[in-house]
Amino acid sequence: MQNPSPIQIKHSPNRQEYIAKVVVTAVQMRDIEERIFATGMPVAALMEKVAGLIALRVQQLFPLSSNSYRVGILVGPGHNGGDALVVARELHFRGYEVWIYSPFSQLKELTAQHLEYAQSLGISCDGNIEQLRNCDFLIDGLFGFGLERQLTDAIASTINQFNEWQQPIISIDIPSGLHTDTGEVLGTAIRATYTLCLGLWKLGLLQDHALEYVGKAELIDFDITLADIESVLGNTPRIRRITRKTALSTLPLPRPAVTHKYKEGHLLLICGSRRYAGGAILTALGARASGVGMLSVAVPESLKYLLVSHLPEALIIGCPETETGAILELTLPENTDLSAFSAIACGPGLTREATPIVQQVIESDRTLVLDADGLNILAQLETIPTLQKRQATTVLTPHTGEFHRLFPTVSDAKHDRITAVREAAAESGAVVLLKGARTAIANSQGIVWINPESTPALARGGSGDVLTGLLGGLLAQATKKQIPVEDIVATAAWWHSQAGILAAQERTELGVDASTLTQYLMPVLSTHET
Numbered sequence: 001m002q003n004p005s006p007i008q009i010k011h012s013p014n015r016q017e018y019i020a021k022v023v024v025t026a027v028q029m030r031d032i033e034e035r036i037f038a039t040g041m042p043v044a045a046l047m048e049k050v051a052g053l054i055a056l057r058v059q060q061l062f063p064l065s066s067n068s069y070r071v072g073i074l075v076g077p078g079h080n081g082g083d084a085l086v087v088a089r090e091l092h093f094r095g096y097e098v099w100i101y102s103p104f105s106q107l108k109e110l111t112a113q114h115l116e117y118a119q120s121l122g123i124s125c126d127g128n129i130e131q132l133r134n135c136d137f138l139i140d141g142l143f144g145f146g147l148e149r150q151l152t153d154a155i156a157s158t159i160n161q162f163n164e165w166q167q168p169i170i171s172i173d174i175p176s177g178l179h180t181d182t183g184e185v186l187g188t189a190i191r192a193t194y195t196l197c198l199g200l201w202k203l204g205l206l207q208d209h210a211l212e213y214v215g216k217a218e219l220i221d222f223d224i225t226l227a228d229i230e231s232v233l234g235n236t237p238r239i240r241r242i243t244r245k246t247a248l249s250t251l252p253l254p255r256p257a258v259t260h261k262y263k264e265g266h267l268l269l270i271c272g273s274r275r276y277a278g279g280a281i282l283t284a285l286g287a288r289a290s291g292v293g294m295l296s297v298a299v300p301e302s303l304k305y306l307l308v309s310h311l312p313e314a315l316i317i318g319c320p321e322t323e324t325g326a327i328l329e330l331t332l333p334e335n336t337d338l339s340a341f342s343a344i345a346c347g348p349g350l351t352r353e354a355t356p357i358v359q360q361v362i363e364s365d366r367t368l369v370l371d372a373d374g375l376n377i378l379a380q381l382e383t384i385p386t387l388q389k390r391q392a393t394t395v396l397t398p399h400t401g402e403f404h405r406l407f408p409t410v411s412d413a414k415h416d417r418i419t420a421v422r423e424a425a426a427e428s429g430a431v432v433l434l435k436g437a438r439t440a441i442a443n444s445q446g447i448v449w450i451n452p453e454s455t456p457a458l459a460r461g462g463s464g465d466v467l468t469g470l471l472g473g474l475l476a477q478a479t480k481k482q483i484p485v486e487d488i489v490a491t492a493a494w495w496h497s498q499a500g501i502l503a504a505q506e507r508t509e510l511g512v513d514a515s516t517l518t519q520y521l522m523p524v525l526s527t528h529e530t
């Protein structure tokens with residue numbers, strides 16, 4: 001989703017970056033549109049402009065220079081249908097063979113006018129779906145952000161038919177049938193090959209359950225002014241896509257010429273058990289890749305030399321252990337307490353026996369990441385409200401299962417992950433990172449960051465441990481640099497998934513085991529300008 005549309009509009013780099021970040025709901029988009037109209041832009045002119053850009057993009061995707069094309073245009077009752085009709089007209093004039101499918105008897109006025117004009121040009125137009133079976137590709141203008149009700153009956157079965165035919169489908173704004181905010185399927189939905197999202201990213205396109213419908217999503221920038229956006233969203237958008245540029249900008253680079261290891265952050269990892277020794281290694285390897293100045297890893301005594309052999313540069317603290325090999329007690333080096341560290345990350349592989357350790361780190365005054373068993377113990381302790389009293393920020397990094405255990409009363413994350421993660425952050429006062437295909441991060445003020453790119457290659461045991469270590473290492477380096485914790489969390493999520501993408505490109509989606517993933521973290525930075 002990151003690649004900008006090849007249709008380049010000359011704008012300042014700052015505006016481009018801002019537009020890439022902003023995410024809107026249907027109501028916000030309608031309000032922005034209303035403002036554009038209220039300040040003098042005629043509705044028909046805006047439709048003409050937007051659809052003209054869509055038509056250009058379609059011509060790039062299916063160029064007549066390489067083939068002749070028969071195009072089916074699916075027309076809905078609203079302005080999404082109007083856009084589609086303008087595209088139909090433009091493609092007709094450019095030499096495409098165009099077939100319009102317009103099944104609704106009631107159309108908005110502008111849409112009806114465009115239909116009438118298209119018919120007057122001799123473009124084939126009816127409500128017979130069979131005409132579209134032999135089209136090379138379809139353009140979906142059935143519904144955009146105006147869809148609010150479930151799709152049923154004839155239109156639902158028609159959409160199912162289009163999906164079965166399996167021609168490429170280009171959806172205008174959003175695949176018809178998806179809810180613009182939650183990304184939920186309202187009865188049924190078009191499975192698009194491309195989604196050309198208009199003006200600003202719609203929230204629904206960034207929700208996990210929408211992904212199998214969205215295909216390759218691109219933004220069509222139609223010059224909405226920053227003033228119009230800010231008049232509706234305020235100065236800082238409350239839902240943001242994480243971009244490469246913002247992620248890189250929070251990295252502790254370049255280092256000052258004169259520094260030393262403790263100035264570059266000291267992370268304490270608390271992880272592992274005899275049962276889950278590998279989790280401790282992976283977490284520590286993730287932390288090592290963050291560039292953190294000093295890394296201490298507290299593990300059960302029996303794992304000490306295993307860890308040393310994998311991470312000769314880290315200080316491995318062997319702790320007394322329970323009979324089953326979980327950490328019994330944290331034994332820090334002499335004259336050291338938890339406030340000696342810049343940040344603490346705790347949880348991977350601990351087992352639920354390590355409850356007192358989790359209690360102890362919660363009571364510390366350090367920035368704290370809790371993951372895996374750290375979260376399971378937190379859920380058992382029912383101490384989430386006490387996190388509000390911590391002197392430093394807490395970061396919780398649950399996957400969906402852990403999220404439900406931690407926040408049983410929060411809205412269903414399957415229904416709307418963004419609302420759920422926001423509620424969880426408000427309830428806990430923590431920064432909550434909800435893992436998924438589109439990882440979402442929220443702080444207690446209700447600001448949300450969404451990671452817009454990832455790979456299913458990361459759906460593998462140990463990936464999360466790597467993220468915890470990486471995040472801990474970045475937080476330890478950032479503590480003295482006044483970078484907000486939530487920005488670092490967003491950077492870690494971005495960096496981790498980019499490493500997965502890079503590794504999958506070279507090794508396929510089957511080749512990204514967690515150990516290998518740690519090897520791809522640094523190349524992400526060297527393949528991008530920093």
Ligand SMILES: NC(=O)C1=CN([C@@H]2O[C@H](COP(=O)(O)OP(=O)(O)OC[C@H]3O[C@@H](n4cnc5c(N)ncnc54)[C@H](O)[C@@H]3O)[C@@H](O)[C@H]2O)[C@H](O)CC1
Nearest residue numbers: 033047078079080143144145146147148149150151173198
């Ligand atoms: N600002 C912009 O981005 C621009 C957007 N444009 C396009 O306009 C659509 C939004 O148009 P709107 O007319 O508001 O809504 P829709 O086209 O999505 O259609 C709503 C239409 O459908 C009816 N309806 C709703 N639910 C159902 C249902 N379940 N069954 C049948 N009918 C239903 C509803 O009553 C409405 O009449 C946006 O996405 C863009 O594509 C502009 O063209 C340019 C600027």
Ligand SMILES: [K+]
Nearest residue numbers: 143172174176
């Ligand atoms: K659509």
